Amino acid sequence: xxxxxxxxxxxxxxxxxxxxxxxxxxxxxxxxxxxxxxxxxxxxxxxxxxxxxxxxxxxxxxxxxxxxxxxxxxxxxxxxxxxxxxxxxxxxxxxxxxxxxxxxxxxxxxxxxxxxxxxxxxxxxxxxxxxxxxxxxxxxxxxxxxxxxxxxxxxxxxxxxxxxxxxxxxxxxxxxxxxx
Amino acid sequence: xxxxxxxxxxxxxxxxxxxxxxxxxxxxxxxxxxxxxxxxxxxxxxxxxxxxxxxxxxxxxxxxxxxxxxxxxxxxxxxxxxxxxxxxxxxxxxxxxxxxxxxxxxxxxxxxxxxxxxxxxxxxxxxxxxxxxxxxxxxxxxxxxxxxxxxxxxxxxxxxxxxxxxxxxxxxxxxxxxxxxxxxxxxxxxxxxxxxxxxxxxxxxxxxxxxxxxxxxxxxxxxxxxxxxxxxxxxxxxxxxxxxxxxxxxxxxxxxxxxxxxxxxxxxxxxxxxxxxxxxxxxxxxxxxxxxxxxxxxxxxxxxxxxxxxxxxxxxxxxxxxxxxxxxxxxxxxxxxxxxxxxxxxxxxxxxxxxxxxxxxxxxxxxxxxxxxxxxxxxxxxxxxxxxxxxxxxxxxxxxxxxxxxxxxxxxxxxxxxxxxxxxxxxxxxxxxxxxxxxxxxxxxxxxxxxxxxxxxxxxxxxxxxxxxxxxxxxxxxxxxxxxxxxxxxxxxxxxxxxxxxx
Numbered sequence: 276x277x278x279x280x281x282x283x284x285x286x287x288x289x290x291x292x293x294x295x296x297x298x299x300x301x302x303x304x305x306x307x308x309x310x311x312x313x314x315x316x317x318x319x320x321x322x323x324x325x326x327x328x329x330x331x332x333x334x335x336x337x338x339x340x341x342x343x344x345x346x347x348x349x350x351x352x353x354x355x356x357x358x359x360x361x362x363x364x365x366x367x368x369x370x371x372x373x374x375x376x377x378x379x380x381x382x383x384x385x386x387x388x389x390x391x392x393x394x395x396x397x398x399x400x401x402x403x404x405x406x407x408x409x410x411x412x413x414x415x416x417x418x419x420x421x422x423x424x425x426x427x428x429x430x431x432x433x434x435x436x437x438x439x440x441x442x443x444x445x446x447x448x449x450x451x452x453x454x455x
Numbered sequence: 456x457x458x459x460x461x462x463x464x465x466x467x468x469x470x471x472x473x474x475x476x477x478x479x480x481x482x483x484x485x486x487x488x489x490x491x492x493x494x495x496x497x498x499x500x501x502x503x504x505x506x507x508x509x510x511x512x513x514x515x516x517x518x519x520x521x522x523x524x525x526x527x528x529x530x531x532x533x534x535x536x537x538x539x540x541x542x543x544x545x546x547x548x549x550x551x552x553x554x555x556x557x558x559x560x561x562x563x564x565x566x567x568x569x570x571x572x573x574x575x576x577x578x579x580x581x582x583x584x585x586x587x588x589x590x591x592x593x594x595x596x597x598x599x600x601x602x603x604x605x606x607x608x609x610x611x612x613x614x615x616x617x618x619x620x621x622x623x624x625x626x627x628x629x630x631x632x633x634x635x636x637x638x639x640x641x642x643x644x645x646x647x648x649x650x651x652x653x654x655x656x657x658x659x660x661x662x663x664x665x666x667x668x669x670x671x672x673x674x675x676x677x678x679x680x681x682x683x684x685x686x687x688x689x690x691x692x693x694x695x696x697x698x699x700x701x702x703x704x705x706x707x708x709x710x711x712x713x714x715x716x717x718x719x720x721x722x723x724x725x726x727x728x729x730x731x732x733x734x735x736x737x738x739x740x741x742x743x744x745x746x747x748x749x750x751x752x753x754x755x756x757x758x759x760x761x762x763x764x765x766x767x768x769x770x771x772x773x774x775x776x777x778x779x780x781x782x783x784x785x786x787x788x789x790x791x792x793x794x795x796x797x798x799x800x801x802x803x804x805x806x807x808x809x810x811x812x813x814x815x816x817x818x819x820x821x822x823x824x825x826x827x828x829x830x831x832x833x834x835x836x837x838x839x840x841x842x843x844x845x846x847x848x849x850x851x852x853x854x855x856x857x858x859x860x861x862x863x864x865x866x867x868x869x870x871x872x873x874x875x876x877x878x879x880x881x882x883x884x885x886x887x888x889x890x891x892x893x894x895x896x897x898x899x900x901x902x903x904x905x906x907x908x909x910x911x912x913x914x915x916x917x918x919x920x921x922x923x924x925x926x927x928x929x930x931x932x933x934x935x936x937x938x939x940x941x942x943x944x945x946x947x948x949x950x951x952x953x954x955x956x957x958x
Contacts, residue, residue: 276531290486305765309889312790315596321876324631325631327627327630327631327633327634327635327636328630328631329627329919330630330735332630332635332636352742352744353759354742357637357639359635359636359637360639361635361639361640361641362526362640363524363525363526363530363639363640363641364525364526364639364640365524365525365527365640365738366525366526366740366742366918367525367528367530367608367638367639367640367642367739367740369740369741369742370637370741370742371741371744380954383951386615387741387744388612391616391761392612392616392731392745392761393609393612393613393615393616393619394609394612394613394748395609395741395746395748396744397744397745397746397831399834399862399865401834401860401861401862402861402863402906402907402909403909404862404904405830406831406862406865407747407829408746408747408748408828408831409609409613409758409762409828410758410761410827411762411764411827411828411829411866411876413904415904415908416909421899421904421905422604422899422902422903422904423827423902424761424762424764424766425766426766426770427771446636447613447637448612448629448633448636448638449635450615450616450619450626450629450635451616451619451620451625455887
């Protein structure tokens with residue numbers, strides 16, 4: 276480290292220009308460069324971090340099985356693999372829905388996620404109720420709210436029948452702000 | 456021989472000291488003066504730090520074996536538990552030491568609040584401490600995700616559903632939290648990054664600041680009634696007192712810390728050995744809908760609040776309460792930074808503390824019982840008590856069967872077994888008349904679903920006939936005062952009761 280020559284009397288004549296001017300310029304120049312570099316670097320950093328907020332995730336039509344797998348008058352569990360699944364998802368890519376057939380070729384496809392806070396609801400054929408194990412939300416067979424804290428009925432998926440197969444429009448976790 | 460070794464050690468120390476100055480640096484820190492009366496009340500901060508150190512050590516070791524991939528996390532935990540020598544013990548230590556750390560942090564904070572140690576000039580120490588509390592809880596929450604079992608999966612679902620309720624931005628925030636539009640590999644990876652990089656780094660930095668502030672401001676004295684904090688004179692007076700009566704942290708105060716920390720370490724080590732690791736329970740496969748998710752102890756009170764709050768105010772409370780709590784905790788020393796410190800002179804603060812502690816304790820206990828949750832397998836696993844079947848008519852027996860078969864006991868208990876959501880049915884015949892029972896079964900109400908469409912009229916009649924026999928010993932059948940007395944006995948009751956509920 277060089278001495279602060281302005282404060283100490285020195286034998287040598289001051290041949291170099293006072294360092295403060297150049298040092299001050301260098302500092303400002305450095306801060307400016309850092310600012311520009313930081314701004315450039317932060318584009319990918321922030322972009323990477325908030326990608327899930329910007330990206331539009333699409334649902335896809337998923338084959339749940341033949342309509343004969345979901346006989347009239349019953350409510351059965353339909354299973355499928357999430358169309359948005361990534362290679363590292365493992366079993367969490369497996370998804371389930373409750374399929375209710377109430378008339379020939381007429382279905383209701385419910386999310387298993389409770390409309391209260393998303394716990395898995397279970398169907399009871401005998402009492403024709405869906406019950407949630409977390410906070411006690413209960414729904415009737417048509418998905419409407421029966422009792423407990425949920426603010427609405429079960430979330431429903433869009434469905435269609437193509438060549439005798441039941442297809443649903445799925446891929447996103449259902450929630451209040453974006454029902455399925 | 457001994458002298459040679461002593462000389463060698465001395466030489467080595469001198470060599471290191473002359474080149475690093477480490478002793479000159481550490482000595483004043485170790486021997487900084489603390490109040491003479493800083494005794495057993497002051498050990499909880501040290502214990503929090505010790506358990507955090509245990510978390511760092513066990514955490515690093517677990518990270519050498521744990522695979523943070525949604526496809527392999529579960530099996531890697533089973534591998535650690537069953538194949539790796541001491542693996543289960545390490546996981547147990549990590550889990551129980553985390554519970555102990557939360558407990559120590561909460562007791563430490565209680566002491567500081569009750570003794571008003573957050574007053575001038577220690578406001579920043581309190582604020583940093585509050586941030587450390589949030590770091591601790593965030594570590595606990597993200598740590599529970601690392602187990603990647605059903606509790607973790609559905610716990611994330613609950614977190615996502617809460618974030619989803621934020622107006623306008625809810626869905627975007629939820630996707631950032633989950634790393635995509637659903638719970639999967641990306642979710643575990645980002646919670647892993649939070650749990651092992653972001654939060655520990657933040658915690659270590661904040662602990663450093665907390666300690667630096669201790670050295671700058673000194674440890675507060677035990678509060679005495681009448682000894683008021685006045686920012687104008689406090690620092691000079693405190694330094695004067697410490698100079699006169701203070702003792703060195705090492706060894707005078709540190710000895711108590713060590714005794715307490717050693718004891719706690721042995722207790723937690725024993726607990727870990729005795730109770731074993733926490734989880735992983737069920738495989739995190741969302742198609743297994745028999746899951747019964749529960750949060751860890753530290754979050755049970757939130758679980759309870761979500762069940763018991765009136766649904767109308769739920770979203771508002773979820774969005775408004777957390778910022779208020781954070782602002783209150785952080786701003787506390789700014790609202791009150793002078794005056795009395797003794798609890799006996801701050802009855803308001805003591806009341807606030809006792810109410811908060813009682814509320815949190817009660818909510819936690821209610822969460823353990825979780826009476827609002829249906830017992831999902833009660834209808835298949837709990838037999839009807841025989842004493843309720845003795846001497847019953849065929850119709851009443853049929854009613855008992857319908858009650859069992861229609862999942863009634865998921866919410867109603869019989870003979871002390873079954874759900875607690877609805878009232879027990881042991882003496883329901885003493886509480887409600889035939890007509891009231893018919894009405895309740897068919898129309899529901901008071902948080903009970905209506906069974907009108909789900910039970911045939913014959914089934915309803917049978918259920919009601921059975922329930923009227925469930926009475927306190929020797930008590931008559933309940934009737935509505937003034938109502939026309941039913942002429943027939945229950946088994947001769949009208950077979951069809953749908954629609955007409957006895958008016």
